[in-house]
Amino acid sequence: MFTGLSAFPITPFKQEAIDYKALQGLVENLASANVDSICAIGSTGLYPYLTREEKYDVAKLAVDHANGIPVMAGVGALRTYDVLKNVEAVQQAGVNAVLLAPVSYQVLNEEEVYGLYEAVSHEVSVPICVYENPRVTNFTFSDDLYRRIGKLPNIGAIKIPGTPFAKSAMDNSSSKDIPPSEASSSEGARRLASLREIMPAQIAIGVSGDSFGAAGMVEGCDLWLSVIGGIFPRTVMRIIDAAQSGNAVDAQAQSQALSGIWSMFARNGGGLRVVAAAAEILGYCDTPSLPAPFLPIDKKEYSELEHIITKLSLS
Amino acid sequence: MFTGLSAFPITPFKQEAIDYKALQGLVENLASANVDSICAIGSTGLYPYLTREEKYDVAKLAVDHANGIPVMAGVGALRTYDVLKNVEAVQQAGVNAVLLAPVSYQVLNEEEVYGLYEAVSHEVSVPICVYENPRVTNFTFSDDLYRRIGKLPNIGAIKIPGTPFAKSAMDNSSSKDIPPSEASSSEGARRLASLREIMPAQIAIGVSGDSFGAAGMVEGCDLWLSVIGGIFPRTVMRIIDAAQSGNAVDAQAQSQALSGIWSMFARNGGGLRVVAAAAEILGYCDTPSLPAPFLPIDKKEYSELEHIITKLSLS
Numbered sequence: 001m002f003t004g005l006s007a008f009p010i011t012p013f014k015q016e017a018i019d020y021k022a023l024q025g026l027v028e029n030l031a032s033a034n035v036d037s038i039c040a041i042g043s044t045g046l047y048p049y050l051t052r053e054e055k056y057d058v059a060k061l062a063v064d065h066a067n068g069i070p071v072m073a074g075v076g077a078l079r080t081y082d083v084l085k086n087v088e089a090v091q092q093a094g095v096n097a098v099l100l101a102p103v104s105y106q107v108l109n110e111e112e113v114y115g116l117y118e119a120v121s122h123e124v125s126v127p128i129c130v131y132e133n134p135r136v137t138n139f140t141f142s143d144d145l146y147r148r149i150g151k152l153p154n155i156g157a158i159k160i161p162g163t164p165f166a167k168s169a170m171d172n173s174s175s176k177d178i179p180p181s182e183a184s185s186s187e188g189a190r191r192l193a194s195l196r197e198i199m200p201a202q203i204a205i206g207v208s209g210d211s212f213g214a215a216g217m218v219e220g221c222d223l224w225l226s227v228i229g230g231i232f233p234r235t236v237m238r239i240i241d242a243a244q245s246g247n248a249v250d251a252q253a254q255s256q257a258l259s260g261i262w263s264m265f266a267r268n269g270g271g272l273r274v275v276a277a278a279a280e281i282l283g284y285c286d287t288p289s290l291p292a293p294f295l296p297i298d299k300k301e302y303s304e305l306e307h308i309i310t311k312l313s314l315s
Numbered sequence: 316m317f318t319g320l321s322a323f324p325i326t327p328f329k330q331e332a333i334d335y336k337a338l339q340g341l342v343e344n345l346a347s348a349n350v351d352s353i354c355a356i357g358s359t360g361l362y363p364y365l366t367r368e369e370k371y372d373v374a375k376l377a378v379d380h381a382n383g384i385p386v387m388a389g390v391g392a393l394r395t396y397d398v399l400k401n402v403e404a405v406q407q408a409g410v411n412a413v414l415l416a417p418v419s420y421q422v423l424n425e426e427e428v429y430g431l432y433e434a435v436s437h438e439v440s441v442p443i444c445v446y447e448n449p450r451v452t453n454f455t456f457s458d459d460l461y462r463r464i465g466k467l468p469n470i471g472a473i474k475i476p477g478t479p480f481a482k483s484a485m486d487n488s489s490s491k492d493i494p495p496s497e498a499s500s501s502e503g504a505r506r507l508a509s510l511r512e513i514m515p516a517q518i519a520i521g522v523s524g525d526s527f528g529a530a531g532m533v534e535g536c537d538l539w540l541s542v543i544g545g546i547f548p549r550t551v552m553r554i555i556d557a558a559q560s561g562n563a564v565d566a567q568a569q570s571q572a573l574s575g576i577w578s579m580f581a582r583n584g585g586g587l588r589v590v591a592a593a594a595e596i597l598g599y600c601d602t603p604s605l606p607a608p609f610l611p612i613d614k615k616e617y618s619e620l621e622h623i624i625t626k627l628s629l630s
Contacts, residue, residue: 016394016396043420043421046420046421048393048420049393049394049420078363078364079331079364079606079607079608080606080607080608081331081606081607102608103420105358105361105363105364105418105451106358106361106451106584106585106587106609107450107451107584107585108584108608108609109584109610111610112608112609112610113608115607115608115610116607116608119607119608135422135453136420136421136422136453138450138451138453269421269422269423269424270421270422272421291394291395291396292394292395292396292430292431292434293394293395293417293423293427293428293430293431293434294421294423294427295424295426295427295430
C-alpha cells in the first residue's frame with residue numbers, strides 16, 4: 001500500500017462534533033479518484049484531537065467507503081499505553097496500516113522514541129508507517145535511530161519531511177542543462193540515498209510537505225503522503241504520474257503551477273486550514289469545518305483559494 | 316494565591332497507572348513545608364497525559380491533602396471543547412485556579428490563541444494563570460496578545476519563561492560593583508517592567524524555568540512556579556525569602572549552589588525526569604515513576620543526584 005499517492009483528508013467538524021456525512025463525501029471522492037491509499041486520520045485528519053471512539057468511527061467509515069483502497073490511521077498519543085489502545089481500536093475498524101509519530105508535550109529523547117516504536121512494533125498486526133514531523137513533535141530522527149527502528153518487525157514505511165527536496169527542486173529548476181547524473185547529486189537525492197542504505201529494502205520511503213512532493217517523487221521516493229491530495233487527488237496523481245514516467249520537468253512544472261497554494265500553506269501555518277477551506281468551497285462541509293481553537297482562513301484568502309481552484313481546475 | 320512559591324509536584328505512576336498513595340505523600344510534603352500554592356497538575360504533573368477523570372482525581376486528592384493551601388490544576392487540551400470540560404472537572408474537585416497553556420499539535424496562530432483564552436475566561440469561576448511555554452506549545456505570546464488577554468475577565472496571573480532573567484543573573488554576577496539602578500537595567504528587569512505596563516496591576520507575573528527562578532524573584536516577579544519546588548519546597552522557599560528580603564546576592568548564591576541540578580535538568584531534557592528520580596530516591600514512589608514512553612535518567616545521573624541531595628541537604 002505504500003506507493004503513489006497516500007491521500008490525507010481532513011476530519012470535518014460541525015458545531016464541535018465530527019460531521020460523518022461530510023467525511024463520507026471526502027472519502028468517496030478519494031475512492032472515485034482511485035488513489036493508492038487513504039490516511040483517514042493523519043495530522044490533517046486531526047488524530048491527536050479525537051477520542052479513541054472517534055478514531056474508531058472515522059477509521060471504520062473510511063474503510064467502509066474506500067471501495068477496497070487500503071486505509072491507514074494515525075495512532076500517536078502522549079502515553080504509549082494510549083498508542084497501543086489506539087492501535088487496537090483502528091485495527092478493529094479494519095485499517096491496513098497505522099501511522100505513528102512520536103507525539104510529545106514534554107520533549108522526548110532518542111531512547112524514549114526507540115522504546116515507543118519497539119513496544120508498538122511487537123503489538124501491531126498491520127505495518128507501521130514511521131512518521132517524522134519535527135514541526136509538530138519537536139523531535140528529529142537521527143540516522144542511528146532510523147537504523148535501529150528499521151530492524152524492528154512490522155515497519156512498512158517512513159514518512160520524512162520534504163525539506164531537503166526543496167534544494168533538489170531549486171537545483172533542477174535553475175540548472176536545466178546539467179546532465180541528470182549531476183542534477184541528482186542534490187541534497188534531497190543524497191538524503192534519500194542515505195536512507196535507502198540505512199533502511200532495509202522492503203521499507204518504503206515517502207515524502208511529505210506538499211510543496212516538496214514533486215521533487216521527492218522525481219528523486220525516487222516510493223510515495224507522497226499528501227494533504228492537498230486529500231481534497232484534490234487527481235491533481236496530485238497527475239504530478240506523480242509525470243514523475244514516475246521520467247518526466248521530471250513536467251512534474252516540477254505542474255507543482256510550480258500550484259505555487260499559489262504553497263504560498264497559501266506557508267501564510268496559514270501549514271495545509272490544514274487551507275484544505276479545510278477548500279472542502280468548504282467545494283461543498284463537502286459547512287464553515288467552520290475545524291474544531292475550536294482553529295479559525296477559518298480570512299475572507300481574502302478564501303477568495304484567492306476559490307480563484308486558484310477554478311483557474312487551475314483542481315480536482 | 317499568586318505569590319511566593321507555586322510548587323509543581325510530579326504525578327507519580329506505577330505500572331502505567333497513577334500511584335495515588337505516592338501522590339498523597341508528595342502533596343503532604345508540600346503542605347507541611349507550607350508552600351504558597353500547589354499546582355497539582357502542571358507540565359511536571361503531566362496534565363496533558365491524563366484523562367479528564369484522572370485530572371479530577373489528582374486535583375481532588377491535592378485539595379483534600381493540601382491543608383488549606385490553594386491548589387491550581389492544568390486544563391490545557393488540543394480542543395477548546397476539552398479545555399472547557401477539564402475546567403468543569405477540576406473546579407468540581409475544588410481547585411482555586413486553573414493553569415492554561417495554548418496546547419497544540421497543529422501550531423496555533425495568535426487569533427486562535429486569543430479565541431481560546433476568550434472562550435475559557437468567560438466560563439471559569441476561578442482565576443486563570445496564563446501559561447507561556449514555547450518549548451512545549453510551539454507558541455510565543457506577543458506583547459499585543461498579552462495586552463488583549465489582560466483585558467479578559469478572570470485572568471489572575473501569567474507564567475512566563477525565565478529566559479530573559481538568565482541575562483539578569485549574568486549581569487548581576489559579573490558586575491557586583493555596579494549600582495542597583497544600572498544593574499537592574501538588565502534584560503529580565505526590562506521584560507518584567509514592560510509586562511507590568513502591558514498587564515493590569517492586579518495580574519500577577521510569575522517566573523518559570525527553575526534555573527532562572529532566583530533571578531526572576533530578585534527582579535520582582537510575584538511568584539516562582541517551580542518544578543524543583545514540587546519536591547524540595549524548603550530549599551526554594553529559602554531562595555525566595557532571600558530575594559524578597561532584598562538579599563539579592565544571597566538568593567543568587569543559593570541558586571548558584573544548585574548549579575549541579577540545573578545542569579542535570581539541561582542534560583535530561585528539562586526538570587521532569589530529574590525530579591521524578593528525586594521523588595524515587597526520597598522514597599515517595601517506585602522506579603520507574605513516569606509512564607511510557609518516558610525513561611528514567613541513567614544510573615550515573617541517579618548517583619550524582621543522590622550525592623547532590625545529600626551534600627546540599629535539599630528538602
